[in-house]
Amino acid sequence: MVAKLYPTIRKSLQQNLHQSMHQQERSNLDHYDKIALWQELNRLGFFQSNWHGQSRPxxxxxxxxxxxxxxxxxxxxxxxxxxxxxxxxxxxxxxxxxxxxxxxxxxxxxxxxxxxxxxxxxxxxxxxxxxxxxxxxxxxxxxxxxxxxxxxxxxxxxxxxxxxxxxxxxxxxxxxxxxxxxxxxxxxxxxxxxxxxxxxxxxxxxxxxxxxxxxxxxxxxxxxxxxxxxxxxxxxxxxxxxxxxxxxxxxxxxxxxxxxxxxxxxxxMEGRFLAPRGALFASITTTDQVPSQPLYAVLDPAFGGSDRTALAVGGCHVDGTLQKEIIIAWVFSWSGSWHDHLHQMVEILHTMQVDRLFYEGKRHQEIGEVFADFAIESEGFDTHLNKRYKIEHVSGFVGLGRLRLHESLHQEQIDRIRHWHTALPHDDEVDALAMLTYRLFHLDQSSRRFWKH
Structure with missing residues (x-):
């Protein structure tokens, strides 16, 4: 049954299609109604897509x-x-x-x-x-x-x-x-x-x-x-x-x-469910490729107790097989306060020629001041993402094969990431890795600076 539009709107919707509509069977009326209605809404500024900064219907x-x-x-x-x-x-x-x-x-x-x-x-x-x-x-x-x-x-x-x-x-x-x-x-x-x-x-x-x-x-x-x-x-x-x-x-x-x-x-689209988080990290792959873009680092500092200090370093690289950008990362961690392992981190950052260090916790300005003494540019940030979201964020990259660890990492560090969900009381390494992926994929390509979320 052909339903009727409001009389007040039907006339305006059908003006552009008046001749063609009269040439069609009445059973096709709904088809033209929906096309004309969509076009009218386009004309009124609705259903616009943003493509490369330009809005278009x-x-x-x-x-x-x-x-x-x-x-x-x-x-x-x-x-x-x-x-x-x-x-x-x-x-x-x-x-x-x-x-x-x-x-x-x-x-x-x-x-x-x-x-x-x-x-x-x-x-x-x-x-x-x-x-x-x-x-x-x-x-x-x-x-x-x-x-x-x-x-x-x-x-x-x-x-x-x-x-x-x-x-x-x-x-x-x-x-x-x-x-x-x-x-x-x-x-x-x-x-x-x-x-x-x-x-x-x-x-x-x-x-x-x-x-x-x-x-x-x-x-x-x-x-x-x-x-x-x-x-x-x-x-x-x-x-x-x-x-x-x-x-x-x-x-x-x-x-x-x-x-x-x-x-x-x-x-x-592909019918490919990702494995549970634990199984995902157990199968994280390694690569001998190196990032073709600048390296950045994220520090998850510990301040004593049983916490671990974790440092994730990585950059983006276009994978020839996937034909997509992937992240290649190194993860280092130590028991105890970040300050106790400062010289090891400085050596890593200098040797790898990291462009910039980001550390969690804006209020800890002393971290930035200490690294500045070693000519390392750094910036504090506060994350508004809870731990569960951060883990799921990085899980998506792992499951899609777009986050890989570099094979030069010590096997103990690789194992800590692969088995964090079952064998370890802390998830500091995975947390740092998640924050690295999040910040890398919010990089403003025009100015080579990270968006501050």
């Missing part, structure tokens, strides 16, 4: 329109799986909400995401698009709104909540569950169980449909469980299914600069 590829057509045609619960960066949120969540509301102003849609803030941001963006299309709205707060034609006794036209919220109120016509899990939560059994409970609750509550959009993050995540249920319609986006999309969105460029995105593509 982007159009969905044939594959993306096929995903959209599939999603809106499903009668019950349906699940779309695909990697980060392929346009899931833009076309299957944001644009779908706009399109469905325009075609049925009395609809009620509940949006669930990983956080309340994310849900509210999407609802606000949808509201901005509708208002730009001159659709009057009644706002019910940051996370909900109602169209004037909506039924007052029903739930709002579009409202939001986090995936961990208890779902209450009337039964919505459509529940969209958008990326409730990310890569960092793949190891959290508690979060995976909570998300699965919320999905089951949403399926019981929805009046008509539940639409899940996400990505595989672990072999036992909720999506893997849903894929085994016969009553759920499933569509996945693999690399060989969307070559045009990859070319248009230029994701290879993005992947090289974003390890979490690379992790997502390894799983969802």
């Amino acid at each position: 982007w159009q969905p590829t044939v594959q993306q329109w096929q995903w959209f057509d599939w999603a809106i045609s499903q009668p019950k619960t349906h699940l779309f799986l695909g990697a980060r960066g392929i346009g899931k949120t833009e076309i299957l969540t944001i644009f779908r909400c706009v399109w469905q509301i325009l075609h049925n102003p009395r609809i009620s849609i509940l949006l669930l995401t990983g956080t309340q803030q994310r849900s509210q941001e999407i609802v606000q963006l949808v509201a901005q698009m509708l208002q730009a299309l001159q659709i009057p709205l009644i706002s019910s707060g940051r996370g909900s709104f109602r169209t004037y034609q909506g039924r007052q006794q029903k739930s709002p036209t579009l409202y939001s909540a986090s995936i961990t919220s208890r779902i209450r109120g009337d039964h919505p016509d459509l529940i969209i569950i958008e990326d409730p899990l990310d890569e960092r939560e793949g190891y959290s059994h508690r979060k995976k169980e909570r998300v699965m409970q919320s999905i089951n609750e949403a399926r019981r509550m929805a009046y008509e449909k539940v639409f899940l959009i996400g990505q595989f993050v672990a072999p036992d995540d909720p999506y893997a469980q849903l894929c085994q249920m016969d009553q759920i319609a499933i569509l996945t986006a693999w690399a060989d299914q969307c070559p045009d999309l990859i070319q248009v969105r230029r994701e290879e460029f993005v992947v090289q600069e974003n390890p979490m995105l690379a992790y997502s593509w390894a799983i969802n």
Whole structure:
């Protein structure tokens, strides 16, 4: 059945396609409606991509329109799986909400995401698009709104909540569950169980449909469980299914600069799950190659007690096999305070001709002053990343083969990294390695200085 757009907007959407639309069968009307609507939103400044610092409108590829057509045609619960960066949120969540509301102003849609803030941001963006299309709205707060034609006794036209919220109120016509899990939560059994409970609750509550959009993050995540249920319609986006999309969105460029995105593509485009963190580090490889770019060092200083002082040195290098940039690193560690091993560190930094040393803890200015006496330029930094995130950040590099230890390292140091998760009480070496990778991949290539996060 062909639904109708608001009369006030239909005319403006169809002006550019007026002649061609009259030449088509009525069954093709929805196709032109969605194309015209997207183009109108482009004209109004929405769906812009940032490419090399320039903002430009982007159009969905044939594959993306096929995903959209599939999603809106499903009668019950349906699940779309695909990697980060392929346009899931833009076309299957944001644009779908706009399109469905325009075609049925009395609809009620509940949006669930990983956080309340994310849900509210999407609802606000949808509201901005509708208002730009001159659709009057009644706002019910940051996370909900109602169209004037909506039924007052029903739930709002579009409202939001986090995936961990208890779902209450009337039964919505459509529940969209958008990326409730990310890569960092793949190891959290508690979060995976909570998300699965919320999905089951949403399926019981929805009046008509539940639409899940996400990505595989672990072999036992909720999506893997849903894929085994016969009553759920499933569509996945693999690399060989969307070559045009990859070319248009230029994701290879993005992947090289974003390890979490690379992790997502390894799983969802290549079907390659990364091993658990322990197994990952147990298989970290060594190389005889040396970095072709300047070396930098990160110091994780200890101040006594049972802590260890760890020094990670490394730089970037383009690997001929991967055709991508990798990090080659050396890691050194000692028991006790950093000051007790100062001369060893100075010798390493001078011998390796390290460009710059970064030490954790801005307040410890005495570290920088001491190294300055040895003509070593240094800078303190404060990290806002918790230890778990840092370990998972470096795990992504290890699993993708883009972080390697130099074979000149003493075998004891290599073993300390490979077996830190089982045999050692501390993770200072891996922590320093994680901070090195994080800072190297936030290097401002134009000025050869690190971004300060």
